[in-house]
Amino acid sequence: MAGGPETAKRARQKLIAAALKAREQAYAPYSRFRVGAAVLTSSGRIFTGCNVENVSYGLTVCAERVAVWNAAAAGERELVAVAVVTDGAPVFPCGACLQVIQEFAGTEPPVIIAANLEGAAVVRSLSECLPCAFTSFKPDNPEAGE
Numbered sequence: 493m494a495g496g497p498e499t500a501k502r503a504r505q506k507l508i509a510a511a512l513k514a515r516e517q518a519y520a521p522y523s524r525f526r527v528g529a530a531v532l533t534s535s536g537r538i539f540t541g542c543n544v545e546n547v548s549y550g551l552t553v554c555a556e557r558v559a560v561w562n563a564a565a566a567g568e569r570e571l572v573a574v575a576v577v578t579d580g581a582p583v584f585p586c587g588a589c590l591q592v593i594q595e596f597a598g599t600e601p602p603v604i605i606a607a608n609l610e611g612a613a614v615v616r617s618l619s620e621c622l623p624c625a626f627t628s629f630k631p632d633n634p635e636a637g638e
């Protein structure tokens with residue numbers, strides 16, 4: 493996120509607040525693990541998502557992917573930061589969600605913020621969370637074809 497440390501901190505707090513609000517809509521009757529997510533795009537817009545479970549379990553979708561898909565459906569193609577809010581210890585996105593975030597990563601790896609209801613927040617970059625991301629079929633991948 494551009495700007496000084498205070499600007500970055502405020503932007504993170506705003507993103508966490510959006511994720512916290514999105515968590516209120518979580519549909520988690522099976523796990524009772526309610527998750528909210530918010531993504532900040534390169535145009536400065538914020539999109540949110542909550543986890544949506546399904547009785548078949550396998551069709552359950554994480555909050556992070558719902559947020560990314562909301563951004564993509566609005567025409568956004570570059571993520572700057574992703575915040576995830578849960579109850580208990582902060583948790584980072586699962587591997588599937590990290591791969592979906594990677595799809596919309598810009599030249600700078602998105603910042604991933606794992607936060608909880610008590611105000612704790614742990615910050616990592618996407619490349620720290622997913623060091624060996626699958627990218628070889630991206631048409632603009634300079635390493636493609638090597």
Ligand SMILES: [Zn+2]
Pocket residue numbers: 554555556557585586587588589590
């Ligand atoms: Zn996930």
